[in-house]
Amino acid sequence: MSAPDLPAAAALDAEIRALALSVTSWELHGGLCGWLAGGGASNREWLAKVMADPQLRAVAAGSALDDMRLASAAQLADRSFEFELLLPDADASLSERSGALFDWCRGFLGGFGLAAGAAPSLSEDSREALADIAKLAAAQPQDDGDEEDEEALVELEEFVRVAALLLHGDCVLAAQHRQRFN
Template sequence: MELPDLPAIEAQSRHLALAASPFELHGGLCGWLAGGGAPVREWPAKVLADDALAAPAEGSALDELRVASAAQLADRSFDFALLLPNADAPLVERSGALFEWCRGFLGGFGLAAGAKPPLSDEGSEALVDLAKLAAAQAQDEGDEDDEAALVEIEEFVRVAVLLLHGDCVLAAQHRQRLN
């Protein structure tokens, strides 16, 4: 399943008066799901820790974002995608969005997984690396090496999320099936 387009997510987010960028929202949603949170329609209230937030309408861009993200994380083909600006956007915009995504992810993951999630050594390391990225600031200028580095970082984040989802969700499901 593909993610809905960015303008539709931005419009729905403004309509619901959500105080997070689409990138931070998607990161938070993916963190929530990777940490074991349920893929409920009321996900913005869970991810933003504000019970007063209305649930997105069924079939809306934010609801489609939830459905597609949950499906991508659960799919064994590793087709999970981050919601980020297009590749032709300026480097500062793309890197800033990636760092926002990571900040959202950490918040959502912490809310769902709690203080002591059941992580492998690799998962613990990945979480520390995601925290470093969340603390990073976008640079105004960049060259081809910076472009290549950003592509590698995006791939690292994508794989780290799948690893954390595997530790917290898939491993728990596997243990339940064994019992």
């Protein structure tokens, strides 16, 4: 059985606007994934945790934000590596797509730090992956590019996807395995 699909960005954007959040859907998905990868709880109170705003209420069951949580948690835990980043479609401009990836990385770093704490127990590969995500989070989108730039962006997206899975493996799956053997 495959993990559920992410909701459409337009549905997420509508809920983000309704809540008056100053974040893009890309950055919020990155924040949620960072939160989950760092060991944060998958519950309807996630938004207040990820946004570091205790005034935010739990997301409504069945809402696009809750669907995003359920799909992301299932995808991260799925052993078939079907995890996907919420990013613009391939027909969007290079600038829009690269900017969204960098937003996603910024969100991921924030959510991961909130859940995992200042000094999580990470493998060397995970430490390097986290440092690379931090570099991407600081990058600026490119206005335009050629086919090589398009290919490089696809490779970066795949790297970030695998890095998120690796970090989730270190912080969540490894801890679950240790508990089973104790």
